[in-house]
Amino acid sequence: MSASRGASLRGRALLVVLSHALPIALPGAVLHSAGCATQQLDARMAPWVGRSVSDLIAEWGAPQQSLPDGAGGQILTWFEQRFTATPQLVYVPPGACYQGHWGPGWYSGGPYGWSGPFVHDKYVVSRSFWVDAQGTVTRYAWKGM
Numbered sequence: 001m002s003a004s005r006g007a008s009l010r011g012r013a014l015l016v017v018l019s020h021a022l023p024i025a026l027p028g029a030v031l032h033s034a035g036c037a038t039q040q041l042d043a044r045m046a047p048w049v050g051r052s053v054s055d056l057i058a059e060w061g062a063p064q065q066s067l068p069d070g071a072g073g074q075i076l077t078w079f080e081q082r083f084t085a086t087p088q089l090v091y092v093p094p095g096a097c098y099q100g101h102w103g104p105g106w107y108s109g110g111p112y113g114w115s116g117p118f119v120h121d122k123y124v125v126s127r128s129f130w131v132d133a134q135g136t137v138t139r140y141a142w143k144g145m
Helices: 003-048 053-060
Strands: 067-068 074-087 089-092 104-110 118-131 137-143
Touching: 003 104, 003 118, 003 137, 053 118
Parallel strands: none
Antiparallel strands: 067 074, 074 118, 089 104, 118 137
């Protein structure tokens, strides 16, 4: 066997190993990144507890919604519309294998992709702060990333 043929086979073996490891590694990476995102969001919102509502509004701008909290205070909420695009097809390059499909080719049902038709989705996230009757932020909550 020539050196270049041996390198080619090793490269294909690596692609096969990676194609089988990726479905296992990818969910863990997604969960880890989601955990980091929630920590970052909490780190952005938590410092406002105990501070003045006027400081909050000066930094965040006017809220899109202000509702009474039933105890003489208010709940201020900011909304943001987000968009996603998820690929429906996965391209498997020549010599690679993905979920039993050898490339080259396009296959449906993959969790990631490089091109192909996309499913577009939109959703709304919210960031809320509770403010007491004295104008002090007492707590916060968020929905969506």
